[in-house]
Structure formats: C-alpha cells, structure tokens
Amino acid sequence: MRNLMGWVKRRQEVLVPAPLRRRLDLGDARPLFAIYAxxxxxxxxxxxxxxxxRIARDMDQLGRSGLVVLLGDYIDRGPMSAQVIEHLLTPSDFGxxxxxxxxxxxxxxxKFLAAPEQYMxxxxxxxxxxxxxYGIDPHQLDFSKRGRDKLQQIFAANVPPRHLDFLSNLPISLKVGDFLFxxxxxxxxxMLDEQTDEDLMWIREPFLSSGWGGPGLVIHGHTPQPQPSFGPGRIGIDTGAFYTGNLTVLKLFQNEKSFI
Incomplete structure (x- = not known):
C-alpha cells in the first residue's frame, strides 16, 4: 500500500491539482444528539x-434522532458499489x-473515469x-489511446451523472465538538488546515502508531482490522465488511462510546 500511495502522489504531480475537498466544522460544543459512525x-x-x-432501533430506544456519519470507501471490492451509491442518494427510510x-x-x-490511462x-x-x-465488463474495455472515445461513451452511458456529482462533492472531514471524523x-x-487531501484519505503510519497529536478524538476507517482498533487519540472502525461481513457502527453520545 505504501508503494500505491507513492504512485498516487506521483500522479498528482503530473495532473492539474484538484480543488481541496470541503472540511466541515459544526463547532466546538459537544453535540446534544447521538452520532453514529x-x-x-x-x-x-x-x-x-x-x-x-441497528442505528434506527437505537434511535428509537433513545427517543431522539441522530446524525449518521459514513467514513468513506463506498465502492470497490464488494459486489454492489453502484447500488450502495444509489442507496446513499435515496433519503433514509428511517428518516x-x-x-x-x-x-x-x-x-x-x-479520477479514473476522467483519465483512465493514468489511473489504471x-x-x-x-x-x-x-x-x-454498473454493468460494464472491464475485460471488454479498450484502454489504449484509440479506444479512449469509446471508453468515455461507455462510462457516460452506464455511470449516472448523479453518482458522479455525489462522489465529486463528498467532504473530506467533519469536526463536531471534540470529535474529528x-x-x-x-x-x-x-494542523488540520495544513493536511493534504491525500493525507486524510490515504495515511496509515505513522498515524496509527503515534496518533495525530491534535485536539480531540479522531474517528477513522481505511485500515481493516478484525475488530475496532484503538490508538493514541483515535478509534479505527474499518472491520473489512467486504470479507468479514462485519460493518461496524460506533455510537458517540454524551460521554458514551459504544458499538451497536
């Protein structure tokens, strides 16, 4: 994965830099509602x-609604990436x-859809x-220069624009009270405003061993473990849903941290 991170950085050097993704801040006050990551x-x-x-049942028990924060990586590896995006674009049945x-x-x-030859x-x-x-057979695609126009036609015909808009406009961080997602x-x-988008989306070490060192508790995914992982000032909740079937939900409410 370290080699892949270096590859991504090299690709960024030769491409026009993308705009920084939004970093959301809901203020320093600890929320009065539950957050489910x-x-x-x-x-x-x-x-x-x-x-x-599970979240809906817990909200019913609390007698109040809360905020559901998803930590990214909705696609790849599992069989229903397009369907996951469509689900997230649809208002929750639970409100x-x-x-x-x-x-x-x-x-x-x-990035791949825009320049596949550079992100193979x-x-x-x-x-x-x-x-x-998305109904595209990757083994039937021509990734050569001569196949570029046909490739773009296939992507445009099969990947809905609303999916592209959703993925393109995802924020990259959320601060709520003393929690940073x-x-x-x-x-x-x-400092957070000096971190690159690649830091926030790709880093493992030395963050996993040393933590951030900034204020608050960092809630993150990205590094799969059989169980939620704990380190200095951080909780990791990527439990490898695509191979374990275990999609972890961390509940943060008042002084309580629990898994549901």
Whole structure:
C-alpha cells in the first residue's frame, strides 16, 4: 500500500491539482444528539442496510434522532458499489440524516473515469468489481489511446451523472465538538488546515502508531482490522465488511462510546 500511495502522489504531480475537498466544522460544543459512525462499506449493500436498521432501533430506544456519519470507501471490492451509491442518494427510510465523507477509493474512481490511462492501478484496488456493478465488463474495455472515445461513451452511458456529482462533492472531514471524523487519519503534529487531501484519505503510519497529536478524538476507517482498533487519540472502525461481513457502527453520545 505504501508503494500505491507513492504512485498516487506521483500522479498528482503530473495532473492539474484538484480543488481541496470541503472540511466541515459544526463547532466546538459537544453535540446534544447521538452520532453514529459507519466504517468502510466497500460495495456491501446488505451490510449497510443492516447497520442502518441497528442505528434506527437505537434511535428509537433513545427517543431522539441522530446524525449518521459514513467514513468513506463506498465502492470497490464488494459486489454492489453502484447500488450502495444509489442507496446513499435515496433519503433514509428511517428518516435520519446521513453525512458521507470521502474515502480514497471514492476519490480515485472519479479520477479514473476522467483519465483512465493514468489511473489504471485502480482496477487492482477492486475497481473491476465497481465497473461490473454498473454493468460494464472491464475485460471488454479498450484502454489504449484509440479506444479512449469509446471508453468515455461507455462510462457516460452506464455511470449516472448523479453518482458522479455525489462522489465529486463528498467532504473530506467533519469536526463536531471534540470529535474529528476522517477516512484514513492525519499526519502527526500537522494542523488540520495544513493536511493534504491525500493525507486524510490515504495515511496509515505513522498515524496509527503515534496518533495525530491534535485536539480531540479522531474517528477513522481505511485500515481493516478484525475488530475496532484503538490508538493514541483515535478509534479505527474499518472491520473489512467486504470479507468479514462485519460493518461496524460506533455510537458517540454524551460521554458514551459504544458499538451497536
């Protein structure tokens, strides 16, 4: 994965830099509502629906609604990436509000669609499964220069514009009180506004071992573990839903931190 991160950075050097994704801040006050953070979905629609049902039951027990924060990586690897995006674009059957953040897989998918010849390695990250979920057979595609126009026609015919808009406009971080939600983590001892988008979407070490060192508790995904992982000032909740069937939900309410 370290080699892949270097590859992504090299690609950024030769391409026109993309605008920074939004970084949301809801203020310093600890929220009066519950926040439910969902780990990496990776095309697992059934597991996502099951997680939302657990959240809805918990909200009913609390007698109040809350905010559902998804930590990114909605696509790749699992079989139903397109269906997951469509689900997230549809208002919740339970009436709660979702706030979806951007993961590295979501970001690189958009880059691949715009310039596939420069992001071919995405196919090895589970991109073939994503294309298949849109009805595109990746083995029948011509990625040469002469096939570029036909390729763009296939993408345009099969990937709905609303999916592109959704993925292109995902924010990259959310701060609520003393909680900071990001996909991957943060570079240690670097202020949030000085972190690059690639830091927040791709980092593992030294963040996992050392933590961020900034204020508050970082809630993140990106690094799959059999169980939620804990480190200095952080909780990781990517439990590899696409191969374990376990999509973790972390509940944050008042002084309580629990898994549902």
């Amino acid at each position: 969902i780990g990496d979905v990776h095309g697992c629609l059934k597991e996502l629906k099951d997680a939302e049902e 709660f509000r979702r706030l979806a953040l951007c993961g590295n897989h979501d970001d690189i998918f958009i 390695q995405w196919l090895e990250l589970g991109g073939q499964q994503t294309l298949s979920s 990001v996909h991957a983590g943060l570079r240690p001892k670097v």
